[in-house]
Amino acid sequence: MRFQKSKRLIAFFMVFAICLCSFSGTAAFAQTEISNLVLNKNEVSLEVGETFLLTATAIYTSGSTENVTVKTDWNSGASDIASVYAGSISAKKEGTAVITATYMDKTVVVNVKVSKRVRSLIKDVQTIDLRKGATKQIGLTAYYDDGTNEIVTNKAEWNIDNGSVATVVNGLVTGQSSGTATVTAKFNNQTVSVPVNIEIAKRVDPNVSEVSLLLKDDITITLTATYPDGSTKDVTDQADWDSEDPDVADVIKGKITGYGPGQTRVVATYGTKSTTIKVDVDNAVKLGLNKQTVMMKKNTTEPLTLTATYPDGSTDDITSRAEWTSSNEDVLSVVKGKLFANAAGEATVTAKYGGKSVTVVVDVDVPRRLLLSEDSLYVQSGQDHQLKLTAVYADNSTSEVTNDAKWTSDNEDVATVSKGNVTPRKAGEATIKAEYGDKSVTIKVSVDIPNLLVPNKKTVSFQMGSYEQMVLKALYTDGREVDVTNKADWTSSATNVAEVRNGLITGVGTGVATVTAKYGTRTAVVQVSVGVLKSLTTTSDTQFSMAKGSTKTIDLTATYTDGTANQVASEAMWTSSNASVVTVDAGVLKAIASGEADITASFENKTVTLNVSVDMADTLTAAPAFLSFDLGESRSIALTAKNKSGEAKNVTADAEWSTSNAQIAQVSAGVVTPVSRGKATVTAKYGGKSVSISIEIGVAQALDTDKKFLSVKRGQNAAIVLTATQSDGSKKDVSADAQWKSSNYKVAEISGGVVTAIGSGKATITGTFGGKSVTIPVEVDTLKYLKTNIILINIKQGASVEAKATATYSDLSEEDVTIPAMWSSSSIRVADVKDGVIKAISKGKATITVNYGDKRTYIYVTVD
Template identity: 25%
Template sequence: MNVRKKAMPWLSMLLVVALMAGLLPAGKVTHAAESVTGIRFESNISPVYVLVEGQSTQLKVIATIKDGTTEKESDVTDKVSWTSSDSKIVSVDAGWVKGVGKGSAEITAKYQGYTIKKMIVADMMYEKLVVRTTDGGQEVPSELTVNLGMKPKWSVFALDHQRAGESNVTEEATWSSSNTSVADVNKGVITLKEKGETEITVKHKGLSYKVKLKVDMPYNELKIMPDKVVEFTFGDSSKSVTVIATKPDGSTEDVTALAEWSSSDKNVVEVENGVLKPINVGTATITVSYLGKTDTVTAVVRASNQAMRITPDKKQHVMLSQGVVSLQTFVLAMDNSTKEVTQEAEWTSSNVQAVTVDKGIVRLHGAGDATITAKYQGLSRKVDITVYPSITKIEWAEAVKPDKDGDTKRKEEMFINDVKSLPKIQGTTFSGEKVDVSNVVQWTSDNPNIVKIEEDGKMKALETGTVRLVAQVSGQILDMDVTVTRKALILHTDQDELSLVTAREVSVPTVTVIYTDGEEADVTNDVKWESSSNNLLVYDGKMRGLVPTSRLTLNGTFSNVKLSIKVTIEEEIVSLTIDPNPVYTTINKSESVKVTGKYRNGKTINLSSRMNWKMENESIATVKGSSVKGAALGSTKMVGEFQGKTYEVPVHVKPKLLKLEGTPSSIKLTPGQSAAWKVQAIYDTGEVVDVTSQVTWVPSNTKVKVSRGSVQGVSKGSTSIKISFGGKSTTIRTSVK
């Protein structure tokens, strides 16, 4: 065929493609169809034989694919779905089959709807495993008893099917112990740990061999001889002990050199092969262990002296410029005699950059902290030392605030018997660094009877007065004043609440102090007053309210105690009305008194509860708040005070009115006719009083005309005349005919 004649010009081909593209749906491209027509294993061998735990064998699957009129074959092994009929016999993964256990299984491969199968037979590489002792070659039985201390070592051999030979597979095999706390195994080497049972398993190429191993104790007990406390005095030579092991048959064996020895405190006693060496004073437990058995004995190292002390024994604070510090050490012998051992003791410093020590002489080399230790025949004592650098000046660690006069001198206040820490002082070094030098300050008091300097950096107040305390460090000094006063227990004033009038000046309350010793004193002029509000001005023993305020607090301070007074500031009352005035009441009857005050602006206020009323004669009447109660017949007066003014109200206690009686009780009249009537009051005292001139009356209608003491008929009919007096009433009936 002439290809050139069949070929289209490239432009014509481009037009054809364009036309086809226009006819096809957007986004779709046509391909020739491919289809799988079958699958097969690459190898026809069946069954396939594999070894248990041997190398894997691959099965490959070939698919026949039809592409139009063309067929081709393709390896689809990695696309196939693989399964095994018994994965405990044969496993399969991506076509790789492996023997797991002896037997046969069918491998299935599925792809594109096609399924093929192949039989796989798994067999053992060896017939069996045999375990023998490495040293003697004897076969190890399935059950074996051994004793702690033994070191079993086994080898494993794999026998082939023809028994033509065997292979030593000890290194390749897998070894395991079911109870590693009893015995462990590593490539045939058995490590016995404690009494008990375990199972040793060896596996190789699908075969296994198990040995039930029982571990026993070779000895019933260990015994250290002698079994009493091993005693030493510091400096003694070593002592030996022996350990005897008792076997189950009762026989004994000296295992001193074979056993493992340990000491609970090697700083007290060391031990090796039963030899105990004393090191230091103390107690240690010596333990011996051998083949699962242990025993202990106590070793004690006693000091050759009772006790030891170092002088001085308190922490030392010294300036570097001091150069040296001398220490001494003493021991108390067993016969209670005292001996200085400063020269014989072993002296050490924990910080040789700061200090060194030799025979009790501590030499200062630099600023820092160190611990000086003295040791002598098993005893030791320590003392701490702090070395401070040289300083150029000292100052208070806390700045002193100027007082109201601008004085910046430090001042302290104390009470008798108080103990207080001395203030902290800091020094400035040559390099400008600030250092706390409080512990090296030397304090003095110009009057120890008032304030005494204690040894522990404190000051104690003994008597009242003022003293000067001086602090000195390396020629630098600071001083302070300390004032000692008595300690107050309580402050007392007779005014718990105050009511002030705006712009009116009054004196501060009188205040009495009660000291802890029971003594009292007027300290009004010494109390420092402070108001909780700027609306109250306090100055020079006086106070003045500036703006009306419903409630504020006046606080007073004296010595170590305080008091508070509630204060009310209000406008001036220009007039005050009391109702009733006077007050009339009866025995055991209460009468309320209302007090109304008026301000300059015309507003009023109820002051009934603020008058603080007092009764002049409480046998006649009593007053509580704004309520007056009669006690006995008679007259008295009550007195109240408000805003500095005094008010008096008469109080009269009268008999109690029991009833009224009208006479006559009924009257008959004709029109125009008149008749007289009167009313009598009957009291609880039995007194009868004509009160006609004081009563009020009200007729029920106009049939009669009523005037005080008389009644006149007007028209025919009946009328009731109600007559009242003192809270009681009575009725006179009239009829006109």
């Protein structure tokens, strides 16, 4: 029985193995049948310059999957907007494109939207401070790489990190409740944020910062919030109130109540701001005086009343029971609240009772300011003048204190003073000072000093030998005008130019001098010029152009300070800074050669300078200012010169032409001839000016090909058209002129843009022209599939089976590759294979592998 069970078990496993092999063979066959092609994205949004990788997954009827991104055919419906290679999308310019992926007759499309690249996103609001229920609009402007901009407020994606504080819809922020939040806006690749404050006060202030209470006493504090916009609000009821020590004093909505002796602090908080109030609760009596300030006159008395307030609200007059003191007994004494004014000054009176004290400041004959009867004083010798001094007190009462004040003079040689009486001594100035109490006031006294000395003329001009009589008057504050010409002291700063005696000025030599008249402490001056040249002028322009060989006569006028004028061109000394360009003789200019020169005319101590240009250009312009062309062509440049008068002249043939690189381009009389491809600068010089023109010979701004990818078979040719975009925007087929290179000449060769397939494999073709390069991937003999005519075979030992291998290329053409394919067996003891002929050797199983190109397939063999 045990033997038979074992036999049945062995038979079961054999059947199971055969079924498993059959299932595996079927699965392998089914895997070649595709049911669906799936891409990782059906829609893609990109900015210009960005890339995105699409992946393609094949789902076979067997249920298995495979990444076939590389095997898939990818195409773009608008490669100028979005190109695709091996699933990689490259965004080129703004627009939409449809990408098509095809694999084993399955096609999937992907919609691609390309937008302009956002360089920056600018918000018009930096921070927001709102009250609850109020709104604020944020505006967004996108600035693109191409230099354009757009308002994208409604296109952006808006978010807020705390929706309970505020909400945001298309940039419109609405305050909901007190707090802070951050609004974020995102558009394409850019993000900006704006901090938001709702009902956030800038500060909060109580109406008092310190409170003194008796037991069971209370006081209500008012709390005011000030917002960033300057508005205020009573927030007493909305604030949070707290006491650091409720046993001393507690607080409810601003009402502070004293519960026990001591000190504490009450804190009021509103939003993010808080403030403190110092609270002092006392079980003892509270003292109060009937007067806060006291002003007294000397030798007078005045009573004070001291009152004590107790916790139960009762009061008591404790004037006679308190301890009274004065800070200055010489000024003020005090006995049981009665004040005695002893002398002028200030003292502080203190009343103490039961550990408490209260003070009051007392002024005795202390003025707030002193007033003099005069603001300034002008007196004559021998005439006394009485000043009056008035003291003004804090209660605005006044008293005359002329005789009580202290009077001083800072210059008693000029004036003395006694009890306000000023006695002038001699001409001059002195300052009188009056002092009373702790205040003082001053007045300036002028003795025999006029306010002003006025000559009849401030300037005198005449020729040598002439004279002028001056009249000098002294003006006083009382309106008097006194002729002091003969009383004043007259002096001249240059006696060799002008002499002066009793105001008579005489010219004795050419030049300038200052005549000064002095009377008392005042002086007056007169400016004198004798035979002095005031100006040297010409009616000619000081800057002009001349033609070579021409002449021009310049006039020259000398004007003197006395108003006379003479023509002095023939008498002046003329010089030229560049005689090889312009010569000058007695004001006659002659243009010799091209260039610039400064002509200077000198007469006495004056000069006139003229700037002369001969055949010189003020501006030099070239047309065109930029050239872009290729070998075999030539271009002409026109050169225009304008002189300082604005006259234009074509100087192309007269200019000096040069090139920065003669191996690239040569130039002669404005005609540019290309030598080789590259960049150079042509420079033209004329009339002291130069202008440069940039030259590009065969320089490409961009290269493009008509093919982005090539798939050919060995022996085939394929042409690539290479187009160059030049600096001026023109396009040119440069396939024959470009330099071509293959990364693998065993796979593909290239010449003149024509690709020749040599052997199977991959290569990259590179085309170079005008400093730019472009590459095109090339695949030769690229297989899509490799299959055999049989997948599962069961043969007897010693028998042979002939298998056939067929290759399917990317263009869906087929080829029998049985002979060129590589055949191998996983177990040559079971089955051997050569050129597709499978020979059974012994019982067992083997897997035949067929390799061709980059593909492989399998045949599963069972030998009975």
